[in-house]
Amino acid sequence: MKSAGGWVRGLRDVALLAVQLLAGEFLAGVLVGGISLAAAQAPPPPDAKFQPPLICGIDSGCRIQHYVDQDPGPGARDYACGHLSYDGHNGVDFAIANLAVMQRGVDVVAAAAGVVTHIHDGEADISMDETGPGDSIDGINGNSVTLTHKGGWRSLYAHLRRGSLRVRTGQEVAAGASLGQVGLSGNSNFPHLHFTLHYRDWIIDPFTGAPQASGCAVANDKQDGGGAAAQNLWGPDATGLLAYRPGGLIDAGFTAASAPSQDLLQGLARETALPADSPNFTFWAAAWGLRRGDSETLRVYGPDGNLVGETFDRLEQEGALWVRQASLQASPPWPRGTYRATYKVERGGSDKTLVILDIERNIEVR
Numbered sequence: 001m002k003s004a005g006g007w008v009r010g011l012r013d014v015a016l017l018a019v020q021l022l023a024g025e026f027l028a029g030v031l032v033g034g035i036s037l038a039a040a041q042a043p044p045p046p047d048a049k050f051q052p053p054l055i056c057g058i059d060s061g062c063r064i065q066h067y068v069d070q071d072p073g074p075g076a077r078d079y080a081c082g083h084l085s086y087d088g089h090n091g092v093d094f095a096i097a098n099l100a101v102m103q104r105g106v107d108v109v110a111a112a113a114g115v116v117t118h119i120h121d122g123e124a125d126i127s128m129d130e131t132g133p134g135d136s137i138d139g140i141n142g143n144s145v146t147l148t149h150k151g152g153w154r155s156l157y158a159h160l161r162r163g164s165l166r167v168r169t170g171q172e173v174a175a176g177a178s179l180g181q182v183g184l185s186g187n188s189n190f191p192h193l194h195f196t197l198h199y200r201d202w203i204i205d206p207f208t209g210a211p212q213a214s215g216c217a218v219a220n221d222k223q224d225g226g227g228a229a230a231q232n233l234w235g236p237d238a239t240g241l242l243a244y245r246p247g248g249l250i251d252a253g254f255t256a257a258s259a260p261s262q263d264l265l266q267g268l269a270r271e272t273a274l275p276a277d278s279p280n281f282t283f284w285a286a287a288w289g290l291r292r293g294d295s296e297t298l299r300v301y302g303p304d305g306n307l308v309g310e311t312f313d314r315l316e317q318e319g320a321l322w323v324r325q326a327s328l329q330a331s332p333p334w335p336r337g338t339y340r341a342t343y344k345v346e347r348g349g350s351d352k353t354l355v356i357l358d359i360e361r362n363i364e365v366r
């Protein structure tokens with residue numbers, strides 16, 4: 001607890017709302033059962049490299065939340081041997097910041113030229129936490145488009161926004177053609193595009209060209225002569241969307257009172273200024289990809305630059321998505337002016353510390 005300008009305000013608590021939103025997302029694209037394609041049988045390269053399957057504005061908060069599970073066993077590893085996957089995940093999840101961004105519309109585009117061989121529309125954009133899992137392929141994928149490309153390749157675009165599909169079955173599309181928009185349909189509990197790449201009956205990881213469950217070391221084995229060389233199937237990525245990031249910020253801001261984490265995550269509780277007579281002052285931050293042992297520090301500074309409150313915590317469990325709130329409570333009025341808040345997450349031990357994120361937000365109190 002610190003004092004600033006004669007008033008004492010403590011960070012009342014850091015309401016830890018570990019939102020384990022993601023465990024329920026399962027995709028059944030083309031089922032391949034127990035078939036596994038050894039690395040030596042890696043598919044031939046496609047005619048053309050694939051392009052990122054969505055168009056992200058600078059404020060869309062796009063990130064890759066999950067990769068293809070490359071762990072052959074019951075665990076989950078992404079192609080970089082990181083933890084951005086879950087057991088059996090068969091595609092790449094491109095997440096966007098929140099529902100407000102979804103409603104503005106984020107375009108999903110063809111990763112390569114092809115023919116539309118399946119579409120499904122009409123599924124509501126409702127979290128599966130409310131509706132339960134689907135009981136058919138279309139119910140699971142939600143609104144979706146499947147493209148068939150030359151040479152035995154197919155791509156699936158799932159969880160699209162209801163009514164957003166812009167193609168019909170049999171239509172030829174060019175690479176980059178708009179297919180629809182990112183949504184929340186099917187087995188999805190956060191707005192995202194699930195993208196699966198197939199070669200014949202196999203699920204292929206576009207980051208390595210290797211089949212699902214090949215082992216994450218494939219990506220690191222390019223030079224050892226063992227089997228076919230792993231190769232990234234993506235073409236140029238001007239936006240950096242495809243760069244590997246182990247975690248980061250989803251969103252952060254201020255509210256006049258603490259709010260349900262879902263509201264914060266969905267961008268529903270956000271102030272651009274706070275009244276001086278506000279009974280509460282809450283700074284919140286939502287992050288993804290955090291791991292057990294990560295340390296988090298939230299700080300709030302008053303208009304005079306002095307630290308008003310500070311809190312530190314170390315995560316005790318894994319969390320795909322996290323929402324943190326630091327609430328200041330005291331008798332108004334608050335000193336007017338610009339308040340600054342910071343949120344920092346660090347990973348690692350004494351010898352090497354990795355800064356996962358370090359952000360700052362300002363707000364006016366009037």
Ligand SMILES: [Zn+2]
Pocket residue numbers: 025027066089090091092093194195
């Ligand atoms: Zn997925």
